[in-house]
Amino acid sequence: MVSRYVRVPIAELPKEDRTKGFRLIEHPYTRGEAVIEGQRCLQCEMPFCVQACPITQDCRGYAGLVGEGKFTEAAKLILSDNPFATVLCKTCYHYCEEDCVMGSRGSPIAIRHLKRAALDYGASALTYVSLPPKHERIAIVGAGPAGLMAAWELALRGYSVTVYEREQFPGGQIQTIPRYHLEEPDLSTDLARFKNLDVHFVYGKQAGVDFTPEGLLKEGFDAVYLAVGANSPRLLAVPGEHLPGVFYALHFLLDMNTGTSPTGLFGRTNRRIVVVGGGDVAMDAARTSRRIAKDGQVQVIYRRSREEMPASREEAEGSEIEGIHFLFNKVPVRVLGTDHVEGLVVQDTALGAPDASGKRAFQIVPGTEQTLECDTLIVAAGEVADTKNFAKEYNFSTKKGWPEGPAPSGMTGIEGVFASGGKSVVFAMGAGSKAAEEIDAYLAHKKGRPPTLRPDPFGGQGSRKLPAGYGGPSWHL
Numbered sequence: 001m002v003s004r005y006v007r008v009p010i011a012e013l014p015k016e017d018r019t020k021g022f023r024l025i026e027h028p029y030t031r032g033e034a035v036i037e038g039q040r041c042l043q044c045e046m047p048f049c050v051q052a053c054p055i056t057q058d059c060r061g062y063a064g065l066v067g068e069g070k071f072t073e074a075a076k077l078i079l080s081d082n083p084f085a086t087v088l089c090k091t092c093y094h095y096c097e098e099d100c101v102m103g104s105r106g107s108p109i110a111i112r113h114l115k116r117a118a119l120d121y122g123a124s125a126l127t128y129v130s131l132p133p134k135h136e137r138i139a140i141v142g143a144g145p146a147g148l149m150a151a152w153e154l155a156l157r158g159y160s161v162t163v164y165e166r167e168q169f170p171g172g173q174i175q176t177i178p179r180y181h182l183e184e185p186d187l188s189t190d191l192a193r194f195k196n197l198d199v200h201f202v203y204g205k206q207a208g209v210d211f212t213p214e215g216l217l218k219e220g221f222d223a224v225y226l227a228v229g230a231n232s233p234r235l236l237a238v239p240g241e242h243l244p245g246v247f248y249a250l251h252f253l254l255d256m257n258t259g260t261s262p263t264g265l266f267g268r269t270n271r272r273i274v275v276v277g278g279g280d281v282a283m284d285a286a287r288t289s290r291r292i293a294k295d296g297q298v299q300v301i302y303r304r305s306r307e308e309m310p311a312s313r314e315e316a317e318g319s320e321i322e323g324i325h326f327l328f329n330k331v332p333v334r335v336l337g338t339d340h341v342e343g344l345v346v347q348d349t350a351l352g353a354p355d356a357s358g359k360r361a362f363q364i365v366p367g368t369e370q371t372l373e374c375d376t377l378i379v380a381a382g383e384v385a386d387t388k389n390f391a392k393e394y395n396f397s398t399k400k401g402w403p404e405g406p407a408p409s410g411m412t413g414i415e416g417v418f419a420s421g422g423k424s425v426v427f428a429m430g431a432g433s434k435a436a437e438e439i440d441a442y443l444a445h446k447k448g449r450p451p452t453l454r455p456d457p458f459g460g461q462g463s464r465k466l467p468a469g470y471g472g473p474s475w476h477l
């Protein structure tokens with residue numbers, strides 16, 4: 001008999017098939033497997049899983065419903081809290097599972113994978129319904145998960161929402177997630193449920209260049225939410241970085257998914273690609289490179305040791321399985337080449353004691369220069385906010401990477417303009433949800449009415465109800 005403490009295994013694409021293309025690595029549960037996994041959930045009175053989720057998704061509730069084979073009810077419950085569940089059921093970093101009590105006894109409930117089963121097997125082609133129109137207009141700048149979540153929250157409450165986006169498509173950094181993790185139609189599947197909401201998209205318009213947020217207020221918008229993310233790659237700042245053949249992971253991955261490939265890397269064999277960085281974005285760049293470099297070689301260099309590498313265990317192991325070579329304790333010093341990249345000079349690092357943040361400082365070891373021959377260099381050294389086109393009166397804080405308003409509400413130095421973002425899809429959604437609540441509270445106060453609670457998004461009576469023993473930011477009494 002199978003132990004209740006052991007997770008129903010999630011089948012995966014055979015290792016030898018993974019680098020042949022971009023097929024999803026994780027296979028879905030069958031209905032029967034999902035029911036057995038759902039039945040493992042203890043239905044805890046105090047659900048730590050729900051508390052750990054940045055959008056307080058009622059995962060206890062849907063795990064129980066899946067355990068009873070009620071996939072349609074589970075799908076509706078999921079979509080009541082989470083308008084981007086089709087995206088998250090494959091990409092979320094499942095913070096809920098870290099805190100699931102079953103983890104201390106065996107393996108946590110496969111909460112994210114049960115979400116996928118509910119949406120696959122339940123009737124999930126639902127349509128959101130809003131409250132009657134308030135005749136107030138909100139502008140959102142940035143169609144990433146923070147902006148889209150705010151659009152959902154505000155439109156449900158009866159606001160008219162216009163989303164301005166500099167690209168020609170929605171999704172923000174969701175569009176950089178490789179197709180072996182997220183399939184192309186998934187975001188559109190989620191957005192199709194918005195069809196009856198008063199949300200309009202204006203593409204190809206960049207704030208700070210084509211318009212300004214304060215200008216939108218003057219035009220008659222009642223509030224503006226800036227959700228522009230951390231969208232500029234951090235540079236290596238070494239000689240030769242300007243050479244053709246040097247790419248930034250953010251651009252490279254976006255180009256791979258949106259069909260334009262200025263890298264010219266598709267279908268070329270015998271490539272020698274070096275990726276600089278040790279986070280999940282570096283792993284995405286390396287694993288994507290592995291799939292397009294055919295018989296070539298992909299190496300990752302990281303400045304600290306394997307133990308300190310920030311990439312998740314799944315991503316690091318997945319990269320190793322796919323034949324990516326790692327070189328640890330190395331930093332780039334200069335890029336070689338005349339009219340194209342020909343190599344990267346690196347030097348060894350020596351690690352010291354951990355600092356206050358727990359990270360070990362490193363020093364470059366003199367006399368350890370080594371040249372890695374390569375024809376392509378992909379830089380994945382992090383992403384930073386780009387606020388150069390915005391007036392200083394916004395008084396943004398950018399220490400988390402994206403621009404945020406300095407007030408606890410997220411309001412910037414310009415009244416009526418709010419700004420925030422998040423370190424992952426679901427954290428950005430949590431930020432967008434909070435921004436929408438703050439904007440609603442700000443306008444309610446200004447116009448002398450009570451704030452509007454998030455209504456039942458499928459047109460039922462009342463607002464979302466609190467699960468027993470739990471209170472959190474997006475649950476309303």
Ligand SMILES: Cc1cc2nc3c(=O)[nH]c(=O)nc-3n(C[C@H](O)[C@H](O)[C@H](O)COP(=O)(O)OP(=O)(O)OC[C@H]3O[C@@H](n4cnc5c(N)ncnc54)[C@H](O)[C@@H]3O)c2cc1C
Nearest residue numbers: 142144145146166172173206207228229421423424425428
């Ligand atoms: C390669 C990669 C893989 C990732 N994989 C995952 C994953 O598997 N799971 C996960 O949870 N998270 C993942 N993340 C992180 C996640 O995608 C981000 O944390 C999240 O998208 C941030 O959301 P956001 O809305 O704050 O910003 P963004 O997603 O960056 O969206 C900001 C939007 O604003 C637009 N914009 C910027 N400036 C302007 C302007 N001036 N005017 C108009 N529009 C503007 C941008 O074009 C963009 O569409 C990944 C990130 C990257 C880069």
Ligand code: SF4
Nearest residue numbers: 053057092095096112
């Ligand atoms: S959205 Fe993410 S953190 Fe929240 S319940 Fe789903 S998998 Fe867990």
Ligand code: SF4
Nearest residue numbers: 041042044049100101
């Ligand atoms: S913590 Fe784990 S066992 Fe408890 S309700 Fe959440 S998913 Fe179920």
